[in-house]
Amino acid sequence: MRKLTTLHGRPASERLGDAALLLISLLLAIFFLMPIVWSVANSFKPAAEALANPVALFSKAFSLENYRRLEDVGAGWYVYAANSVLIALGTIVLTVLIAVPAGYGFAKFRFPGQSLIFVVVMATMMIPFQSILTPLFLILKFLGLQNNLFGLVLVYTTFQLPFSIFMMRNSFDAIPSALIEAARIDGASQWALLRRIMMPLALPGVATVAMFAFLNSWNEFLAALIFLSDQNKFTLPIMLVNVSSGIYGIIDWGALQAGITVTMFPCIVLFLALQRYYVRGLTAGAVK
Amino acid sequence: MARLQLRNVVKSYGIHEAVRGVSLDIDDKEFVVFVGPSGCGKSTTLRMIAGLEHISRGEIAIGDEVVNRLGPGKRDIAMVFQNYALYPHMSVRENIAFCLEQQKLPKAEIQQRIATAAETLHITELLDRRPGQLSGGQRQRVAMGRAIVRNPKVFLFDEPLSNLDAKLRVKMRTEIKRLHQLIPTTTVYVTHDQVEAMTMADRVVVMNKGMVEQMDEPQKLYLKPASKFVAGFIGSPSMNFLPARLAGEATDLHLVLEDGTRLAVPASRADDFKHHLNRSVIFGIRPESISSHCDRPGWVPIDAAVDLVEPLGATSMVYFNVGKTGLCASIDSEFAPKARTRLPFSINMNQMHLFDPETERSLAC
Numbered sequence: 001m002r003k004l005t006t007l008h009g010r011p012a013s014e015r016l017g018d019a020a021l022l023l024i025s026l027l028l029a030i031f032f033l034m035p036i037v038w039s040v041a042n043s044f045k046p047a048a049e050a051l052a053n054p055v056a057l058f059s060k061a062f063s064l065e066n067y068r069r070l071e072d073v074g075a076g077w078y079v080y081a082a083n084s085v086l087i088a089l090g091t092i093v094l095t096v097l098i099a100v101p102a103g104y105g106f107a108k109f110r111f112p113g114q115s116l117i118f119v120v121v122m123a124t125m126m127i128p129f130q131s132i133l134t135p136l137f138l139i140l141k142f143l144g145l146q147n148n149l150f151g152l153v154l155v156y157t158t159f160q161l162p163f164s165i166f167m168m169r170n171s172f173d174a175i176p177s178a179l180i181e182a183a184r185i186d187g188a189s190q191w192a193l194l195r196r197i198m199m200p201l202a203l204p205g206v207a208t209v210a211m212f213a214f215l216n217s218w219n220e221f222l223a224a225l226i227f228l229s230d231q232n233k234f235t236l237p238i239m240l241v242n243v244s245s246g247i248y249g250i251i252d253w254g255a256l257q258a259g260i261t262v263t264m265f266p267c268i269v270l271f272l273a274l275q276r277y278y279v280r281g282l283t284a285g286a287v288k
Numbered sequence: 289m290a291r292l293q294l295r296n297v298v299k300s301y302g303i304h305e306a307v308r309g310v311s312l313d314i315d316d317k318e319f320v321v322f323v324g325p326s327g328c329g330k331s332t333t334l335r336m337i338a339g340l341e342h343i344s345r346g347e348i349a350i351g352d353e354v355v356n357r358l359g360p361g362k363r364d365i366a367m368v369f370q371n372y373a374l375y376p377h378m379s380v381r382e383n384i385a386f387c388l389e390q391q392k393l394p395k396a397e398i399q400q401r402i403a404t405a406a407e408t409l410h411i412t413e414l415l416d417r418r419p420g421q422l423s424g425g426q427r428q429r430v431a432m433g434r435a436i437v438r439n440p441k442v443f444l445f446d447e448p449l450s451n452l453d454a455k456l457r458v459k460m461r462t463e464i465k466r467l468h469q470l471i472p473t474t475t476v477y478v479t480h481d482q483v484e485a486m487t488m489a490d491r492v493v494v495m496n497k498g499m500v501e502q503m504d505e506p507q508k509l510y511l512k513p514a515s516k517f518v519a520g521f522i523g524s525p526s527m528n529f530l531p532a533r534l535a536g537e538a539t540d541l542h543l544v545l546e547d548g549t550r551l552a553v554p555a556s557r558a559d560d561f562k563h564h565l566n567r568s569v570i571f572g573i574r575p576e577s578i579s580s581h582c583d584r585p586g587w588v589p590i591d592a593a594v595d596l597v598e599p600l601g602a603t604s605m606v607y608f609n610v611g612k613t614g615l616c617a618s619i620d621s622e623f624a625p626k627a628r629t630r631l632p633f634s635i636n637m638n639q640m641h642l643f644d645p646e647t648e649r650s651l652a653c
Contacts, residue, residue: 178369178370178371178373179375181338181340181360181373182367182373182374182375182434183375184361185339185340185360185366185387186386186387186390186434186438187362187390187391188361188386189361192390196386197375201376201377
């Protein structure tokens with residue numbers, strides 16, 4: 001139907017407008033995609049060519065040399081990647097485990113002090129992370145979790161929670177109470193209600209929460225740098241800095257681009273895979 | 289199958305009482321309709337029976353068991369919601385199976401029960417669809433399937449037809465009634481539509497401001513309303529009300545209207561009202577009880593100027609004034625007058641109603 005109107009029956013000026021819009025969008029897309037393409041292209045060049053001046057965007061020679069050299073950085077890139085994956089998964093699981101019941105509680109139960117507690121939870125979003133690094137360090141040291149991946153997971157989860165609880169509360173709020181009442185009349189226990197009715201309907205919210213937990217823990221640098229001191233426990237962002245500040249301050253551009261490509265790849269894949277849910281999750285409850 | 293009893297049930301939100309002492313005794317297999325304007329407490333009462341609202345005071349018993357402290361899942365009831373409340377992420381089959389799965393019934397029995405329910409409601413071919421792919425009427429049927437499949441003690445319906453268009457509503461109305469004949473189960477049905485109430489119910493409970501105005505069979509409600517509210521609510525168009533005075537003697541009663549018009553009370557009704565001589569009353573008369581000129585006993589002539597005529601096909605609504613009060617008459621279209629003409633009407637005083645101006649209760653009771 002829409003295609004028909006585009007082909008026929010529409011004035012030339014409107015079609016010209018569409019074409020202009022398309023052109024501008026394309027230019028913008030190229031503008032934003034350029035760094036990504038640049039990194040990926042560079043990472044597959046032979047090391048020497050990556051440093052060449054003037055540079056070519058694409059090289060005729062295909063090489064995995066840069067990736068091989070990444071293995072020589074510290075404990076090897078796959079160790080750091082594994083650490084990052086562990087931390088990201090831990091953060092996702094812990095965040096979802098806490099944010100889902102918390103959001104459910106805030107959305108569907110009434111208890112004294114509810115609004116106050118919710119405001120306090122939300123207010124923690126306003127605290128800049130860097131300002132409480134010292135107390136966090138002391139707490140982790142006290143718990144014996146300093147220089148420990150699980151300690152870092154706890155820190156990331158803490159900072160992920162306010163947004164996640166907010167997100168889950170909105171998702172659960174958007175589910176009509178009649179559905180819950182119907183399930184209660186059907187004899188569903190609180191657990192069956194959450195598992196069979198609420199969770200499937202709040203899935204877009206869960207996907208959004210998981211995605212943000214992943215992106216933030218995957219890309220985080222400062223806390224990882226401060227709380228981890230053992231080279232074998234570093235994450236990908238720390239590895240990238242180690243690559244770029246090589247011996248004598250010489251930057252190994254080829255290896256750096258390879259590291260960036262490795263780091264970026266899961267983010268892009270995950271974003272594309274969850275995009276559908278993610279958009280639905282963010283707008284949940286916006287329009288009834 | 290069970291009797292349903294409400295004993296002095298109260299629902300209060302802070303100082304506001306939404307339901308103010310409702311006592312009802314609903315027989316086994318009876319179809320009872322709660323009807324009333326919005327905010328009268330009918331839905332709240334239903335939700336208390338379902339266990340979805342806490343009962344502030346009083347008792348509700350299903351069968352012989354007081355259910356005040358039982359959760360909705362343990363009361364052995366089924367409810368059909370206004371917006372159907374079907375689980376959108378499950379197929380029709382899963383929707384209907386959900387409650388049986390919660391009871392941990394064997395799989396074979398679940399499938400068999402679903403098949404029977406689906407057949408009863410003619411939704412067998414819809415079983416593998418999602419609620420989003422169904423029309424309003426089909427969703428309604430699935431919601432009913434979900435209710436009947438569990439074989440509950442009590443069916444509860446919360447305005448189930450109000451989301452359907454007028455034609456479908458009439459169809460589903462008869463279907464629900466037929467279903468009740470097929471599977472006789474105690475049923476409580478809430479609606480604001482008095483036609484639904486009249487057509488479906490064994491007994492109708494008319495509610496107003498959190499209290500029961502009257503509980504009776506539909507026809508009795510129409511013929512012998514206990515209060516001015518019931519009289520005005522049941523019947524369409526609404527009953528006419530005129531301020532009047534009851535005068536005369538015990539054997540020769542008549543009503544004196546505001547403008548001095550005198551209407552003789554027929555001997556058949558004099559006994560009902562003779563104890564209320566010489567007092568102000570509200571005179572109620574249904575539009576169907578006013579006709580063009582008629583000589584039959586008990587019919588009293590009245591002269592009035594026609595204000596407006598609304599033809600409806602078989603009958604016409606004729607509006608005219610008596611004193612300062614506007615009246616409506618439902619007259620056979622064949623005899624309908626033209627607007628702005630003066631006409632002798634006849635009022636069937638055999639069907640007259642009198643109400644106390646203060647308490648608004650009927651004086652005939």
